[in-house]
Amino acid sequence: MHLELRHGHSAGASPDAGLETLRRDLEKALASVCPPSLADRRDDLLQVAMMRVVELRKRDPGRAALSSAYLYRVAYTALIDELRRVNARKEVALEEVEQAPVQPVAPGDPERSAGAAQIARAVRDCLQGLVQDRRLAVTLHLQGHTLHEAAELLGWESKRTENLIYRGLSALRACLSTKGITP
Amino acid sequence: MSDHRPEDDSIDDAGVERLRTALRDDAATPGEPVDADLVWRAVTQELPADERRAVIERVAADPTWAQAWRLAMEMSRAAAKADAPAKVLSLTDRKAAQGKRSWSGRPAWAAMAAMWVVLVGGVLVWRQQQREDPERIRGGEAEAITSGVPEATALARDRFVLRWSGVPQATHWSVQVSSEDLKVFHRVERLEQREYTVPAPVLAELPSGARVLWQVEARLPDGSVRRSSTFVNRLQ
Numbered sequence: 488m489h490l491e492l493r494h495g496h497s498a499g500a501s502p503d504a505g506l507e508t509l510r511r512d513l514e515k516a517l518a519s520v521c522p523p524s525l526a527d528r529r530d531d532l533l534q535v536a537m538m539r540v541v542e543l544r545k546r547d548p549g550r551a552a553l554s555s556a557y558l559y560r561v562a563y564t565a566l567i568d569e570l571r572r573v574n575a576r577k578e579v580a581l582e583e584v585e586q587a588p589v590q591p592v593a594p595g596d597p598e599r600s601a602g603a604a605q606i607a608r609a610v611r612d613c614l615q616g617l618v619q620d621r622r623l624a625v626t627l628h629l630q631g632h633t634l635h636e637a638a639e640l641l642g643w644e645s646k647r648t649e650n651l652i653y654r655g656l657s658a659l660r661a662c663l664s665t666k667g668i669t670p
Numbered sequence: 671m672s673d674h675r676p677e678d679d680s681i682d683d684a685g686v687e688r689l690r691t692a693l694r695d696d697a698a699t700p701g702e703p704v705d706a707d708l709v710w711r712a713v714t715q716e717l718p719a720d721e722r723r724a725v726i727e728r729v730a731a732d733p734t735w736a737q738a739w740r741l742a743m744e745m746s747r748a749a750a751k752a753d754a755p756a757k758v759l760s761l762t763d764r765k766a767a768q769g770k771r772s773w774s775g776r777p778a779w780a781a782m783a784a785m786w787v788v789l790v791g792g793v794l795v796w797r798q799q800q801r802e803d804p805e806r807i808r809g810g811e812a813e814a815i816t817s818g819v820p821e822a823t824a825l826a827r828d829r830f831v832l833r834w835s836g837v838p839q840a841t842h843w844s845v846q847v848s849s850e851d852l853k854v855f856h857r858v859e860r861l862e863q864r865e866y867t868v869p870a871p872v873l874a875e876l877p878s879g880a881r882v883l884w885q886v887e888a889r890l891p892d893g894s895v896r897r898s899s900t901f902v903n904r905l906q
Contacts, residue, residue: 508752516744520737522695543891557892559749560710564893567706567738574734607696607733610689614730623723626730629690630739640712640726642719656680670685 509558510537513566522603525573532569539565606668613662621655628652694740696733703857704738707895713742815886815898818864824879824904830868832884832903837896840888848883848900849876873905880905 513536517529525532540562610629614622627637638648663670681689711717712725728735818833825831832845845866847856856872868882876882882905886898 505752512745512748512752516741516748520694520740520744522737539893555752556714556746556749559745559752561893563710563742563745564706566741567704567709570737571703571734603692603695606689606692610693611731611733619727622730623726626726629686629693630729630736630743631690632743640715640722642722653680656686660679660681660685670681670689 505555505558506537506540509540509555509562512559513537513562517566525570528573532566532573535569536562536565609663609666609668610659613659613666616662617655617658621651621658624648624651625655625659628656693733693736702728702732702734703859704734705895706738706742706893709735709738710742710746713739714746815888815896817898817901819901819903821902824906825882826906827873828870830870830873830882830903830905831865832868832886832901833865834886834898834901835864836898837888837890839890840896841891842889844887844889846885846887847872848885849880876905878905 510533513533514529517532521529521532540558543561614626617625623641624637624643627640628634632640634645634649634652637652638645641648643651660670708717708725712722715722717725725735725739729739730736815834815836818835819825819831834843842859843861843864843866844857844859845861847868849855856868858866868884873882881902883900883902885900888896888898890896
């Protein structure tokens with residue numbers, strides 16, 4: 488999960504250039520975070536988030552020079568709202584077709600999705616069995632945070648966090664193996 | 671005797687990567703509604719450490735929250751990079767930088783005096799900002815959401831109407847209703863009015879006289895959320 492370094496509109500480019508950067512970053516974030524089952528919805532999600540930002544700027548033109556942090560936060564909130572709606576619709580759709588023959592309703596590899604779901608469920612189950620501090624440290628590690636970031640987020644020293652991650656991963660491995668999963 | 675125990679076998683980088691992929695590819699089933707504002711503030715460390723840890727607990731347990739966390743992480747990293755100005759130093763900047771370096775040879779009291787000036791200046795600017803922009807004070811009086819239903823009032827099961835006021839700039843509202851043991855049993859989102867009638871069937875399992883706790887969230891135009899304190903009313 489690496490985002491290329493570039494300069495924002497604060498460096499003197501137009502606010503529209505800032506929006507273009509935001510759009511690119513949203514695309515990247517969605518591509519790296521969303522599951523394959525939502526691949527066909529990425530454009531819609533992106534559009535909704537961008538519309539929210541544009542609307543906000545229209546409503547309050549004085550805020551055209553808003554900081555990137557603010558605009559990105561608005562776009563993020565819009566994304567989460569939209570994801571919630573998409574998931575809710577998906578749930579209703581699944582209820583409606585419950586009796587119908589099983590058809591793949593989302594793009595991506597269904598076998599891979601099923602496997603991922605099984606592993607993900609097992610990981611969550613095993614995390615719940617860990618001592619709390621280990622659980623927190625391992626969770627951040629699995630979310631892709633560096634040791635330094637995890638330590639800062641948890642408010643603990645790096646050495647302690649590192650130890651918790653190491654011990655936590657050992658316990659996670661042991662638990663997963665009892666469920667027939669070898670990471 | 672060997673010190674080796676099965677739990678000493680950690681997961682290697684490739685294994686961790688496989689688990690990360692599985693977690694990402696898992697289509698998040700709708701769980702508890704994600705509080706996007708809370709997740710963002712946790713990721714960007716605007717929340718205190720203990721509240722951040724509480725959010726991470728939810729991330730561990732709920733795939734929807736985990737997905738929201740990953741998005742917030744990506745977006746906040748990108749925002750930080752977008753805000754970083756180009757690091758090309760002009761001749762003047764370089765001279766200034768050289769000047770700064772020459773501080774290192776001066777007595778420590780001079781550096782401390784400079785720090786004091788910066789600190790005092792910072793406090794003054796912060797106070798000025800607070801006066802000019804009271805909306806920025808989280809949970810400040812100016813932004814309080816107040817209940818329009820007196821606490822002593824017992825409400826009828828078939829007409830459990832909640833009303834509130836405050837936060838005029840809110841675009842929509844959410845209401846969360848809990849029982850006395852703090853279990854949330856009803857939540858409604860995107861309300862456009864400052865009033866909501868809790869459906870009678872939702873209250874069916876509560877005995878007469880039960881205390882019903884409710885909390886309102888205002889969604890602001892920038893997507894942030896402002897929460898009320900928890901209000902309490904009895905069921906008739």
